[in-house]
Amino acid sequence: MANTTASAVSFYLLNDAQANREAFACRLCQRALQEGLPLFVWCESLDAMERFDQLLWTFQASSFVPHEIDDPKAPICLGLTVPDAFLKSEQKVGCLNLTSQAADATQFDRVLEIIEANDAAKAAGRERFKGYKQQGITPTTHQIK
Numbered sequence: 225m226a227n228t229t230a231s232a233v234s235f236y237l238l239n240d241a242q243a244n245r246e247a248f249a250c251r252l253c254q255r256a257l258q259e260g261l262p263l264f265v266w267c268e269s270l271d272a273m274e275r276f277d278q279l280l281w282t283f284q285a286s287s288f289v290p291h292e293i294d295d296p297k298a299p300i301c302l303g304l305t306v307p308d309a310f311l312k313s314e315q316k317v318g319c320l321n322l323t324s325q326a327a328d329a330t331q332f333d334r335v336l337e338i339i340e341a342n343d344a345a346k347a348a349g350r351e352r353f354k355g356y357k358q359q360g361i362t363p364t365t366h367q368i369k
Contacts, residue, residue, distance in 0.1 A: 237341075243368070252336055263319070266322060273293065277291070296313070
């Protein structure tokens with residue numbers, strides 16, 4: 225079942241101004257698959273979800289990341305809202321937050337945030353960081369070079 229205690233929230237700070245948030249998000253999806261962690265990818269808009277859907281199919285020439293849109297049975301589920309079945313899962317579940325607001329961390333065992341190396345992204349990331357602190361969670365940060 226989804227987490228009822230404090231979740232692990234990780235902020236990945238992309239230090240290179242040329243780094244691509246979506247490409248790094250694909251790498252995190254791939255890692256979640258390798259670790260056996262079902263992952264909900266929370267998208268900001270239908271357009272953003274469709275772009276990310278296409279990127280997961282094509283970001284590596286030799287493989288793809290298996291995923292579905294709005295299918296809680298998929299190992300990687302893309303959506304605009306969290307499917308109820310995903311929240312009622314008996315196994316650990318994660319959320320890759322690609323929106324501009326903090327996720328409800330109590331719904332997940334792990335929340336992943338990606339912050340690009342520009343002022344607007346950093347400011348929005350600081351607000352989400354504060355949102356998690358208000359939920360009683362101290363996020364960890366990882367510098368990505």
